[in-house]
Amino acid sequence: MDGKLMYAFRGWIAFVAFVDLGTAIRSYIEKRSFLNNVTPDTEYDDEKYTISRIVGIYSVLKALTLIHCTLFIHYKPIVSMGICSIILTIILYVTETLYFRIATLNFLVIFPCILNMVTLIGLIYLPKHLKLWDAPTEIEEDEVFILKHGNMLKRKKRRKDN
Structure with missing residues (x-):
């Protein structure tokens, strides 16, 4: 049973990495992110989309980190690196939405936060519970x-x- 749970959780982590890759691609194709409050009829200005490109690159880095975490979940440093990247992502979404008020509290903020929180809980709890490191x-x-x-x-x- 423990092996099935670990494979399911690895699939979950891979899914979250896939969502991050989708965020990165969307940041470059749509030239906007959850941080931009730009309406579609506004004229394209390269400086307005700098934040979107930064979020895109960060999403790629986080996805690569989570892919490595999926493959090498039995190594503590890799799991801690995944935990740190997820914590940073949650901090980014929460501060930009609630503290700086650059983004609105909508699906593009809530869904990634819930995904990341569930993944964070799993990364903290499951490797210890399944005694992977022992x-x-x-x-x-x-x-x-x-x-x-x-x-x-x-x-x-x-x-x-x-």
């Missing part, structure tokens, strides 16, 4: 494998020598 590492398993086969080779040589 398991032996791949290096230790490889060393045991090499030692077993090395001992078998020594025994075969002794038999040939006798």
